[in-house]
Amino acid sequence: MVGKILSDRDYILVSHSPRRRQLLEGLGLQFRLAESSAEEVCPAHLKREEIPLYLSNLKAEGCVVDDMTEKSLLIAADTIVWAGGKALGKPHDAAEAREMLQTLSGKTHEVITGVTLKSLTAKRQFHNVSKVTFADLDDDEVDYYIRQYRPFDKAGAYGIQEWIGLMGVKGIEGCFYNVMGLPVQHLYAELKKWAD
């Protein structure tokens, strides 16, 4: 790994998302995983980046790791899709997934990740915004995707790395990996700056 300071830390990713784990692995960091017991409920008045910042903080605060040392750093993240003035969550069923994808079709929306970094003595938060523009999706395409990929674990009902991202996303503005759930370059820059 590049940089002695970065590789000397005990990183703990608070996540059960295989995508976030994969992205952090791609950065070449050694890390371990932890779960958070936080109930992910967010006050209704929060908007845009306030939501994933709030939720990533809940995850970090709800994670108890017994053997944390002064070298340990928790990394917690939450990603939302912000479209038409509201956050799209995970769809409960095919009908809701279809409704979300029809909302996103032919338009630009924002994907916002909030990240909380937390050590024994310090905490820091940041967020990252990417704009995603979908081409017009027809009903056959939407139904095919929902049937084949079952995007019920994904905010906004899509994964940009899946079929619908390949055939349907005209372009993005910002960090691609942020759309997948972790703004890796931004995180790397923050980890380089981090000093307790």
Add this chain to the structure above:
Amino acid sequence: MVGKILSDRDYILVSHSPRRRQLLEGLGLQFRLAESSAEEVCPAHLKREEIPLYLSNLKAEGCVVDDMTEKSLLIAADTIVWAGGKALGKPHDAAEAREMLQTLSGKTHEVITGVTLKSLTAKRQFHNVSKVTFADLDDDEVDYYIRQYRPFDKAGAYGIQEWIGLMGVKGIEGCFYNVMGLPVQHLYAELKKWAD
């Protein structure tokens, strides 16, 4: 696959790039592979998209498939990195790779793919441009990447899906998959429009 018209064709990808193959597979199309015998040499006066359009045409013209029918469609693509008013090719050695990455560091460049579609009776070309912005890369990071990833098969000396793309690319404007070598959404839209 979605759409009877799309799935009824005999697609032939003229490429030996595993990345292009992987991206076309992600689109869910059935296709076969062919090689081109064209020597990829381009007149020096060509600029920007003229270069990959010219080269993708050479590849398509240099590909002889004996059993082409009226349902067959050749897909040939070429991708360049355009930075500081010139095209960056594949680096010959570590010193040239280092020089290219130092050129790209902290700046925005363009990645341009030209695509040629060719059947027995018709031909169509299009191109796609993505802007890529690198964070400042330090010498240790550049040297680590070149040593570990040996990007000698990549125009501009980097792969956005590799470590340097994760830690070093602040953001893009346009199609991410275009930066990997194939503007998949644009191709899908052109294939839907294609009619002999």
